[in-house]
Amino acid sequence: MKWLRKSQTSVEFLLVYSWIFISVLASVGVMYSFGIFDFTFSSPEECDFNKQFECEDFTLRESTNIIAVKIRNNAGEDLQIVASGTDIRDPEDASFSCSGPSSQPWSSGTNVNLLFTACSGSSFDQGETLKLEITVEYFAPASPSTTDHLLVGNLKGRVVN
Amino acid sequence: MKRGQAAFEFMFTYGWAFILILSVVGILTYFQTSPSKSLPERCTFSTEVTCNAWQITNAGGVGTLNLRLTNSIGDNVTLLDDSITILRNGGGDLGCDPLLAGGAQMQWGAGETQTFTLSNCGNMGGYQVGQKEKVKVIIRYHKDPSFPHEVYGDIFTLVR
Numbered sequence: 001m002k003w004l005r006k007s008q009t010s011v012e013f014l015l016v017y018s019w020i021f022i023s024v025l026a027s028v029g030v031m032y033s034f035g036i037f038d039f040t041f042s043s044p045e046e047c048d049f050n051k052q053f054e055c056e057d058f059t060l061r062e063s064t065n066i067i068a069v070k071i072r073n074n075a076g077e078d079l080q081i082v083a084s085g086t087d088i089r090d091p092e093d094a095s096f097s098c099s100g101p102s103s104q105p106w107s108s109g110t111n112v113n114l115l116f117t118a119c120s121g122s123s124f125d126q127g128e129t130l131k132l133e134i135t136v137e138y139f140a141p142a143s144p145s146t147t148d149h150l151l152v153g154n155l156k157g158r159v160v161n
Numbered sequence: 162m163k164r165g166q167a168a169f170e171f172m173f174t175y176g177w178a179f180i181l182i183l184s185v186v187g188i189l190t191y192f193q194t195s196p197s198k199s200l201p202e203r204c205t206f207s208t209e210v211t212c213n214a215w216q217i218t219n220a221g222g223v224g225t226l227n228l229r230l231t232n233s234i235g236d237n238v239t240l241l242d243d244s245i246t247i248l249r250n251g252g253g254d255l256g257c258d259p260l261l262a263g264g265a266q267m268q269w270g271a272g273e274t275q276t277f278t279l280s281n282c283g284n285m286g287g288y289q290v291g292q293k294e295k296v297k298v299i300i301r302y303h304k305d306p307s308f309p310h311e312v313y314g315d316i317f318t319l320v321r
Contacts, residue, residue, distance in 0.1 A: 034200075044207060044208040044209060045209070045310065057304055057305050057308040058308060059307070059308040059310065061309070068307065068308060070305070070308065113307070127299075127313065158310070158311055158312075160301065160309050161311070
């Protein structure tokens with residue numbers, strides 16, 4: 001008899017509260033179908049480094065598997081980019097990877113085009129918005145110590161064809 | 162006997178709810194009422210573009226899409242001949258002619274409002290006049306040709 005009472009309690013619980021579950025699921029379904037959870041339209045693209053290094057433009061291209069970032073050197077001195085310490089990563093996608101740019105000089109007041117090639121990842125598809133972290137290692141050849149520095153920037157961009 | 166009684170009581174208690182739901186669904190179906198008919202028309206883009214006015218027409222299977230958009234990117238940008246793509250709801254191109262003549266370019270100044278017309282859209286099957294339909298808009302632009310960007314938009318409107 002005990003099992004009967006237990007199952008009766010379950011049935012009664014479902015009968016009383018099931019309409020709440022159903023209405024919540026229906027509401028979520030309706031909101032989903034109207035694109036409430038689609039944030040493609042609400043998030044602008046962003047590219048932020050610090051003031052000494054201004055991000056001027058960028059692109060994420062699926063057709064050529066490249067990510068290009070144009071950064072301006074406002075540091076007031078000539079720099080040299082170190083390839084081994086220059087990287088791009090997607091903190092939300094461990095499968096994301098790119099080959100980094102080569103070591104190159106970066107004159108004061110000029111733009112450098114950081115070209116990451118052979119990019120791949122589970123979300124590297126046209127229309128997807130990626131949030132990426134870019135690290136650039138550089139040093140000033142004219143400084144006595146030529147100590148390496150790290151520049152870290154954030155890029156939020158839509159993948160184009 | 163008790164089990165049968167319980168089932169009977171259950172149906173007697175909640176049966177009216179089932180009948181009510183079925184009746185409402187039946188009435189809606191009879192009058193061909195679709196929830197989308199009562200939804201408002203909308204034109205939504207990501208923050209780089211502001212949609213001010215829009216219209217989709219279908220004249221004998223040939224469609225035209227008019228869009229009045231403001232450049233909210235914050236910079237002057239360039240659009241190419243194939244910069245605007247219109248996709249049907251669920252995928253597939255609407256088959257409109259390119260925005261500009263082959264190889265042509267146009268400038269779109271920061272804050273400037275422009276009217277874009279995409280005509281001769283040949284893939285209008287299912288986009289009946291008098292029905293509300295959805296299309297997806299992709300606008301490709303650049304400040305520097307080496308750095309293209311894309312903006313996405315969504316239009317839900319009455320086909321006229």
